[in-house]
Amino acid sequence: MNKYYQNQTQATIPGKVRHRSDKEISHSRTVLQKMSRSWHKRAQVKQNIEENFQPEWAFDPTKDDFRLDLLPFKEHDDFLNAPVEMQKQILSCGWIAYNEKTIDIESKVISPACNHIIYRSLPGVDDGISQQIASETLVDEAYHILLVINACCITREHRGLQSLKLPEFNLVRNMYYEQANFSEPWQKILIQLATAIVSEVFISDYLNLLAHDTTIQPFNQMVVATHQRDELAHSSIFKTLTKCIYRNLSPEQKEFFIEVLPKPVSWFANVELTVWEAILKQIGFPKTESMMADCAASNQVNLLRIDYSELIALAGELGILDSQHGVDSFGREGLFH
Ligand SMILES: [Fe+2]
Ligand SMILES: [Fe+2]
Structure with missing residues (x-):
């Protein structure tokens, strides 16, 4: 176990609760075992699907690359009055931004978390x-x-967008800012x-926005x-791993976790106007700054687009919402009333 957790976890949990907790952890590990056994059958990397990804037949240049209703400025007059070709180019940029946000999530958010488990830096998940x-x-x-x-x-x-360069996304930037506010490695x-x-929890919903949409580019949908x-x-x-980890945190660590758990919801739901501003300037969209200023005034974070009920359910299962701190913490982020 990582030195930051040593002597701070199991020993601080009172006997009775610990007994119940041990049973729950054992159940969670059984669930993980079952999921791991099915990995070879379910993982897409194991399905030999490369032949289905030949863009020659799946790419249809006449179809839009992205959904219009996912643009934060979809109803703005300056966008609606732009030439159709520019609107289509913006949709192609939207698809690239959607993918690059996915890369950020995979490489800067999920992979380091997996590595913390592999390196046994987290309690409760230091098992095979x-x-x-x-x-x-x-x-x-x-x-x-x-x-x-x-x-x-x-x-x-x-689409002739080889030189398009996007800045860092809000989700990752905010995570790094938050980590910089705290000095202890266990807090980071x-x-x-x-x-x-x-x-x-949210990426399935995020992908669901396009996964079944047959009106967009077929290759993108696939x-x-x-x-x-x-x-x-x-x-x-991740929900099962979280149950194993949370039950092994010290009281101080649990309080900290309760405070930070709801924060990434608004980071994730941010409509990424900084990224859009960079995109629109690069493709020469006129009045970029005034359109972005109008959008910033109305909808920087769009929680309506995200179903956070699964996160609330997880917090409930962990017992987080039984405490006033949990209710306050989720309430401050607009997730619990
Ligand atoms: Fe993924
Ligand atoms: Fe994932």
Whole structure:
């Protein structure tokens, strides 16, 4: 176990609660074991699906690359009055941004959290099955990065967007800012974990926005649907790992975790106006700044687009919402009334 957790976890949990907690952890490990056994059958990386990803037949240049209703400025007059070709180019940029946010989630949020489990830096998951399932999840995420990188390359090539460069996304930037506010390594690790849990719970919804949409580019829809099949399992894996970890935190660590768990929801739901501003300036959209200022005034964070009931259910199962601190913490983020 990592030195930051040594002597701070099991020993601080009173006997009676610990007994119940041990049974729950054993149940969670059985769930993880079952999920790990099915990995070879369910993982998309194992399905030999490369032949389905030939863009020659799946890429239809006449179809839009992205959904119009996912643009934060979809109702703004300046966008609606722009030439159709520019609107289509903006949709292609939206697809690239959607994918690059996915890469950020996989490489900067989920993979480091998996590594904390593999390196036994977190309590309650320092056992073989947790290491195995974290390693399998890392393989899945590496495959998703490959899928998404390929998809971006194809779009950039077909749409002449090879030089488009995007800044860092809100989710990752806010996670790093939050980590910088705290000095203890265990605090930084728990912020990483909270961001990973929220991302893994929400990414299925995020992918669901395109996974079944037959009106967009068929190749893009296929890529997202393939990714989503893995993420349905990841959500359960991360929720189960969280139960093992949370029950082994010290009271101080639990209080800290209760405080940080709801924060990544608004980071995830942010409509990424900074990224959009960079995109629109690069493709020469007129009046970018005034349109972004109008959007910033109305909808920087769109919680309506996200179903956070699963996160509330997880917090309930952990007992977080039985405490006033939990209710206040989730209430401050607009998630619990
Ligand atoms: Fe993924
Ligand atoms: Fe995932």
